[in-house]
Amino acid sequence: MAFSAGMVNVISVIIFFAFTSNVTGHYAVLAEEIAKGNWYQAGVVASWILLFFFGGFIANIIIINFNKTHTYLAHSIPIILEIICLLIVGSYIQFYYKESLVETEILVGLMLFAMGIQNGLTASISNSAVKTTHLTGLTTDLGMLFSMFTKKEYRAKKELRAKAKVQLAIMFSYLLGGVSAGLIYLNIAYNVFYIVSLFLIIVIAYDFYRLRVAKYVSANQPFLRIHYYGRNKKRKNKSGELQKV
Template sequence: MLKKNKERRSIKENLLLAATTASASGITNVASVIAFFAFTSNVTGHVAIFAEEVVKGHWHQVYIVLVWLLLFLFGAFLANYLISSIAKKGRYLSHAAPVFIEILVLSVIAIYGHYYYEETLRETECLVGGLLFCMGLQNSMVSTISGGVVKTTHVTGLFTDLGAELSQWLHPITPRSKVLKERLTLRFTVLGFYIIGGLVGGWFFLKYDFLAFFLVILILIFVVYYDMTRVITKLTIRKIKKPAYVVQEQN
């Protein structure tokens, strides 16, 4: 899922990446709505709230929403910056770096929320900001490594693309190409797993509160582990074969 760049990715790898990260986004968003009455997988609603609070002159709320927007933006910036900066050390490492950061931040949120959260306004504002940062990080990571093909933290653009592509698929003049079929499969995968993630996340949060975020962490660990085993195996094979090449060169 993470090892290959956008030019070499297969439809299977994009589908796996879409399914896992969309379910993670669904869990996060629904859990956040239940806990804080705030959406965290996208910032569309927050932009509207920002404008509303400016008009009403509620400057504290304006400041908080602005910080939330900037945290989502910073997450997106950081993911792409890390991928570009670490690319020389290997695609897998550079693509996995944002995932490790997201796992770390979500772990802090899950532990703090379960053991220490007292439902104060300041705590709520900080935890929502942390989740928005994670979702900006994840969305940018997924979009960057897939070349913009996969986006899994919001469904507004998904429905727009899905509507346009369904129109092409059903239109009597437009040919039903393999590429169009793959795009539709990808869109429905994202939508389906986002909904499944939301249902599972909502049930787990109502039953186990903030520990539900460990479901997201487990999904992200699977994303990292899926390619890690292949990378380690490949490096091990190289080390085993290297002495044989050295012997041949010496002979």
């Protein structure tokens, strides 16, 4: 997910000269436009922020309503919505885009909505421990973790080391996704949106595999436990001899 977010952000910078995987910079632009009295521009940026917000809202409301009963649907529906948004943007750019300001504003908003969905999904299913569309908080957390690792008692804690590994994996995946998007764009231009969608489909397929295997193991656990102990456990019978049970 971080890899795909890195791709999307670099694509949007190359094509639209705008960041779409986070809204930190957009808040600064919003404040600037309000201060200058540019109300149209302020309205556009405010709508971008609201679309990112609404993406997170949609993802989380799906999770809290379906995660307990239909876990796979709860995970896959937000990603499918994200794929649809990216395919709309990619197809429109490829066949209809005339590089007008209104078109750019709408397409950037749609990409921000898609990234809001992804960020809301990953944050929701990880209890806000993981966010994949931006690295501000993650870089801060890594700085704090590495400062803790200067002391032996913190280096000995497995949970802190595991957390650092996850965050480093997200950081490098995001960076690798951005580099890949730049290289792919130089060769196949706007088709890069389809490549991003392909990576998200792989995420859905992997999630399906993991959930299906976990469900199978859970459903067959009593049988597996009985089968295991039946083959290995022994006890004495009435005559005092050991026998398998």
